[in-house]
Amino acid sequence: xxxxxxxxxxxxxxxxxxxxxxxxxxxxxxxxxxxxxxxxxxxxxxxxxxxxxxxxxxxxxxxxxxxxxxxxxxxxxxxxxxxxxxxxxxxxxxxxxxxxxxxxxxxxxxxxxxxxxxxxxx
Amino acid sequence: xxxxxxxxxxxxxxxxxxxxxxxxxxxxxxxxxxxxxxxxxxxxxxxxxxxxxxxxxxxxxxxxxxxxxxxxxxxxxxxxxxxxxxxxxxxxxxxxxxxxxxxxxxxxxxxxxxxxxxxxxxxxxxxxxxxxxxxxxxxxxxxxxxxxxxxxxxxxxxxxxxxxxxxxxxxxxxxxxxxxxxxxxxxxxxxxxxxxxxxxxxxxxxxxxxxxxxxxxxxxxxxxxxxxxxxxxxxxxxxxxxxxxxxxxxxxxxxxxxxxxxxxxxxxxxxxxxxxxxxxxxxxxxxxxxxxxxxxxxxxxxxxxxxxxxxxxxxxxxxxxxxxxxxxxxxxxxxxxxxxxxxxxxxxxxxxxxxxxxxxxxxxxxxxxxxxxxxxxxxxxxxxxxxxxxxxxxxxxxxxxxxxxxxxxxxxxxxxxxxxxxxxxxxxxxxxxxxxxxxxxxxxxxxxxxxxxxxxxxxxxxxxxxxxxxxxxxxxxxxxxxxxxxxxxxxxxxxxxxxxxxxxxxxxxxxxxxxxxxxxxxxxxxxxxxxxx
Numbered sequence: 001x002x003x004x005x006x007x008x009x010x011x012x013x014x015x016x017x018x019x020x021x022x023x024x025x026x027x028x029x030x031x032x033x034x035x036x037x038x039x040x041x042x043x044x045x046x047x048x049x050x051x052x053x054x055x056x057x058x059x060x061x062x063x064x065x066x067x068x069x070x071x072x073x074x075x076x077x078x079x080x081x082x083x084x085x086x087x088x089x090x091x092x093x094x095x096x097x098x099x100x101x102x103x104x105x106x107x108x109x110x111x112x113x114x115x116x117x118x119x120x121x122x
Numbered sequence: 123x124x125x126x127x128x129x130x131x132x133x134x135x136x137x138x139x140x141x142x143x144x145x146x147x148x149x150x151x152x153x154x155x156x157x158x159x160x161x162x163x164x165x166x167x168x169x170x171x172x173x174x175x176x177x178x179x180x181x182x183x184x185x186x187x188x189x190x191x192x193x194x195x196x197x198x199x200x201x202x203x204x205x206x207x208x209x210x211x212x213x214x215x216x217x218x219x220x221x222x223x224x225x226x227x228x229x230x231x232x233x234x235x236x237x238x239x240x241x242x243x244x245x246x247x248x249x250x251x252x253x254x255x256x257x258x259x260x261x262x263x264x265x266x267x268x269x270x271x272x273x274x275x276x277x278x279x280x281x282x283x284x285x286x287x288x289x290x291x292x293x294x295x296x297x298x299x300x301x302x303x304x305x306x307x308x309x310x311x312x313x314x315x316x317x318x319x320x321x322x323x324x325x326x327x328x329x330x331x332x333x334x335x336x337x338x339x340x341x342x343x344x345x346x347x348x349x350x351x352x353x354x355x356x357x358x359x360x361x362x363x364x365x366x367x368x369x370x371x372x373x374x375x376x377x378x379x380x381x382x383x384x385x386x387x388x389x390x391x392x393x394x395x396x397x398x399x400x401x402x403x404x405x406x407x408x409x410x411x412x413x414x415x416x417x418x419x420x421x422x423x424x425x426x427x428x429x430x431x432x433x434x435x436x437x438x439x440x441x442x443x444x445x446x447x448x449x450x451x452x453x454x455x456x457x458x459x460x461x462x463x464x465x466x467x468x469x470x471x472x473x474x475x476x477x478x479x480x481x482x483x484x485x486x487x488x489x490x491x492x493x494x495x496x497x498x499x500x501x502x503x504x505x506x507x508x509x510x511x512x513x514x515x516x517x518x519x520x521x522x523x524x525x526x527x528x529x530x531x532x533x534x535x536x537x538x539x540x541x542x543x544x545x546x547x548x549x550x551x552x553x554x555x556x557x558x559x560x561x562x563x564x565x566x567x568x569x570x571x572x573x574x575x576x577x578x579x580x581x582x583x584x585x586x587x588x589x590x591x592x593x594x595x596x597x598x599x600x601x602x603x604x605x606x607x608x609x610x611x612x613x614x615x616x617x618x619x620x621x622x623x624x625x626x627x628x629x630x631x632x633x634x635x636x637x638x639x640x641x642x643x644x645x646x647x648x649x650x651x652x653x654x655x
Contacts, residue, residue: 101564
């Protein structure tokens, strides 16, 4: 499996400006409502699947969710994710996936999306 | 003035105050500086005023070390030019000062550090800039950009910094300064004159004369001077010292077996792809462009000193080459097969058989799809990504060296063999630079970087030299560690100096010409003072 340029660009966009196929907004969002913030586009799923398959990841949905920021709005989620990614690059917390140097957070996010998709056939 | 070689008879001795061997950037700068101070100079040049194959062939030698794309079989002849003006006749013109860290003795770089300070050399860069026809010594992007020029990436991290290279017209020293040299009353230019041996006094402590051979006229003559400077380039300086062995078996200035050793290049590589987050992000700053004041400039990124120390890496410089890549799958662009195909193609265009030919052919046939994709997208003119172009510093390495062979040239001088050796720190520096760039682009939300599998053997084959030959008569206070002292005088010889990049004890990542000229001016100032005394 390869990560295409289009996939990559969409992943980048999904991190910065998530597209909410299921636009649910809740005031008291806890970590398990994170599903509402995820982008289930093909691009994210490809990257997530690529990571899970390449690294035989044993990460569970729950453990990946625990790596994500706690937010109650799309806006704060966006800025938190961007900040997490920036920090990852700053701290060399990156992973090389099919040659791409990606932040751990963005890879986790994609992997989480893929695992949820696979589990629930979203 | 120019001396007609017909007027010099066989076995004649010419006398002067300073004899400079080699009319390239260093030799011409020295002659101008000394001549302007009414010091008698004979400037000896092997070639004439134009390129001649017979003279150029005197350079030919073997390459027994790292085989590079730039000159797979014979970098001795492909890089240099042997006529008036020297290699500046095909110089690209990139100029930059060395960085402060380049002068330091870093623990992770064995044998590093200059015996003179950054501040000491920087005193001469202004004058060197004038000689190289560039505009001062400000290398900050702000000095060269405005709203109408390409701008550097706004980087948030602390890993890299933006800088510029100034681009000389480029100055063809042999043309720009020809009239002044030929019209000078104190400078005599001797063309078609090859220095073949340095003779020393009976007590071996000073040079008594230089033997010159004229290839065309089949005659020899001698120059006797008070002071001698060899300025023939990083390979020939060592060659002349080593081959002057009739009185000292190891050659001149080679008591500690250092002449020819510590041969350094600037390893270059194009590897890895930067994909901007959007099309607004333009990498134009990192290529050549016309600056806000009309000068030609090239932007680059360099690692911060703290990163170099913490990562135990050498200095490096990164620019970007626009490329067109497939929308669907970019993996071909960093595949081993595609790299091998490019490697073979470049060698064949030079009518040379690449090193490890069959290995690269096998790579190509094992993944023909990637090669085909690469060929297809190369024909498209849409630039939507950038290839990372890195040129880096090489660590001083005693085993990387210039040797004399048993073969001789038409003048009877031993030919050279270049044994260019790369150490693990040299390879790691390139990897570190790629990684720092990837991290910086991610942190600054500018894009992502695709890197090749760095463990494959083919990758190091792609490293080529920049035709920057340095370090073979390195500068050191202690004769046990260097050939020349802090004034570029050969240790143990009272009147022999070396000019050029062969004296660099550490190269940094900047192109060497500006520093060669700065050092030549410094040496000229030193000699002026010494001659007056």
